[in-house]
Amino acid sequence: MQRSPANLRYVSASATREWVSAWQAGEVVALVRHTERCDRSTNTCLGPADGITQVGSVAAASVGRGFELLGLEKTELFSSPLTRTMQTAHYMLGHDAVAQxxxxxxxxxxxxxxxAHKTPGQNMILVTHSGCIADFERQTGYPRAVAAEYGSAVLTRIDAQGQLKVIGIMNPEGWQHMNK
Structure with a gap:
């Protein structure tokens, strides 16, 4: 059994084409961990202590550019209602997410x-927490997954029949190496 889902930065070109095709079909759900927290950093905060840092806002924008490369026409953005996740979502895509x-x-x-929340033909970006990502990974066969780093995304595919398959993990620096 794998410890963690595959790191998508290092998968084959054909595997990348496959998941990008799933994105274009509106079949992908991305669980994104919020970026750097103020209360666990000495970097400059962007507001309240439960929010993200300036460094976190830059990282979120970088992750957002990766999603923009894929295309956002068929994409819904949801977030945990906590400040750090709402700020991450905003800096990723330049608008507020719907709190869930x-x-x-x-x-x-x-x-x-x-x-249950996946709309057929629409991708979902879900900005959440490392604990939630760990819960998801345990439920999908990765009981000892490596902790999600700030800004990392676990990508999954949910087909028209509601069948879920984990695609892999994209860490923040991986988006810079994406070729469409």
């Missing part, structure tokens, strides 16, 4: 919640 309580609490239902 289930992206804060997560637990044993996160996988089912993702499937």
């Amino acid at each position: 309580e289930w992206l804060e609490t997560c637990g044993p239902t996160i996988r089912d919640e993702m499937v």
Whole structure:
């Protein structure tokens, strides 16, 4: 059993084409961890202590550019209601996300919640927390996954029949190496 989903920066060109094609079809859900927290950093904060740092805003914008390269025409943006996730979403895509309580609490239902909230033909970007990503990974067969780093994304595919498959992880620096 794999410890963590595949790092998408290092997968084959054909594997990349496959998941990019799933994105273009509106079948992808990306669970994105918020960027650097103020209360765990000495970097300059962008407001309240429960928000993100200036460094975090730059990282979020970089992750957002990766999603923009894929195309955002068929994409819904949701976030945990906490300040750090809402700020991350805003700096990623330049607008506010729709707050969803289930992206804060997560637990044993996160996988089912993702499937239930997925609109056919629409990608979803879900800005959430490392604990929620860990909950999701445990529920999908990665019981000892490496902790999600700030700004990393776990990409999954949910097909028209509601079947979920983990595609892999894209860490923040991986987006810079993406070729469409």
